[in-house]
Amino acid sequence: MSSNKKYDVILIGMGPSSIFCAYELIQLRKAKNVLLIEQGKRVENRICPIEKTGKCTKCKPFCNITSGFSGAGAFSDGKLSLYNSEDDDIYVGGNLHKYVGVDETKKLIDYTDKIYLKFGADSKLEGVEFKEEVTKIRKKAQKERINLIDIPIRHLGTEKAHELYGKLEKYLEENNITMLFETEVKDLIIEDNQIKGVVAKSVKTKNADEEEFFSDKVVMAVGRKGANWLSDMCNKHNIDTRAGVVDIGIRYELPDEVMKNINKYMYEGKFIGYPYPFKDKVRTFCQNPSGFVSSEVYDNNLTLVNGHSYKDKKSTNTNLAILVSHNFTHPFNKPIEYGRNVAKNLNELGQGNVVVQRLGDINRGKRTWQEELDRNTVVPTLKSAVPGDMTFAIGYRTMTDILQFIKEMDKIIEGFAHPDNLLYGPEIKFYSNKVLINEKFETSVKGLYSIGDGGGMTRGLMMASASGVQMARNLEI
Helix, strand or coil, X not given: CCCCCECCEEXXXXXXXXXXXXXXXXXXXXXXXXXXXXXXXCHHHCCCCHHHHCCCCCCXXXXXXXXXXXXXXXXXXXXXXXXXXXXXXXXXCECHHHHHCHHHHXXXXXXXXXXXXXXXXXXXCECCCCHHHHHHHHHHXXXXXXXXXXXXXXXXXXXXXXXXXXXXXXXXXXXXXXXXXCEEEEEEEEECCEEEEXXXXXXXXXXXXXEEEXXXXXXXXXXXXXXXXXXXXXXXXXXXXXXXXXXXEEEEEEECCCCHHHHHHCCCCEEEECCCCCCCCEEEEEEECXXXXXXXXXXXXXXXXXXXXXXXXXXXXXXXXXXXXXXXXXXXXXXXXXXXXXXXXXXXXXXXCCEEEEHHHHHCCCCCCHHHHHHCCCCXXXXXXXXXXXXXXXXXXXXXXXXXHHHHHHCCCCCCCCCCCEEEEEEEEXXXXXXXXXXXXXXXXXXXXXXXXXXXXXXXXXXXXXXXXXXXXXXCC
């Protein structure tokens, strides 16, 4: 079945970059005929069964944590990273400033932040009150050759993010934005290196026909969940890319008491090191004070670990990611496949679940057993995690980087390397091979654009959202 409908613009995905592009098109009065397509569900229908069952049920056809209106990031902990006014660069959130400049990026963040506030974000900013204390921690970190980046953060909270994006979803509908949910884009329609539209198919009906939707402007805003799809499209249609990065690591859980100063002074500390002997970039990411470790399912049933923090529901543990950035060189150019293989092997060890291991057991060269976990002073917040030995699946180089980084962090935060602290794996951040785009975010195919996290432009909710705002301004409709 073919649709004869022609749209001014089609956006693939309904994460923050796509939502904020549609929002800004409304403000600019350009949104007469806009189509958004999303493989997941409406935000109000995105419910994870793990809350009731205690284990991941691998929702079909797509995980409700990684797919649906507002994307994967909004369903983790909902943190908006801003900037310090005195900063002469943008230190968090990707490369948007490489396309529009630092000053313009700051203006975009300010503008986007006001939209979040308008739709219900908490007016309180974390990480702005304790400048002296943060400076002391930064100097301590510098002695260990670790850089601390502290920027203001607005914490939405997982459950409050649902409410906020629910209001945005309603706003888009009220302003005549067409949204197709539970619909998968199967292909791009490209003729003579010019985009003509997309081929899509409903996932609600088993034998649904493919439909064609036409537009000479298509924006790929697929997020990290869509990195694999995006790579496939770029390979199939010869869209220019360059080898990207894959971040491979673990989710680390330790007592709030150990992290109390970081939690109080910054809410989220972003530490970056280059530990001996490999000098790879290792960073902390997505810190969740009094939070909960969670699992999420990607394509082909890959189960990865993440973290949530709520506004109201609290644990006594802090969790954060420790990620190692891998840049592969010639002749290997398949970072996504490499990361997927690491995840697949770890999943095998955990019978399809996240694997958890005590730090002390890794240092002693042994696996973790359930009875040891039951006696552990740090009680795991992800009950479905299977105790085991992740060193069977995570490469020597990656594991060495992580363990060395933890040792160095212990000199900055006493107790960071306590043997009862827990490592969960795998935590992997997939980015497509970086899609090459011009200053208007247009790819090598005329009329085809790429924004947000999936194509490697941004990392995180705020920058993805800001890239959407700028995309709307770039479009000539």
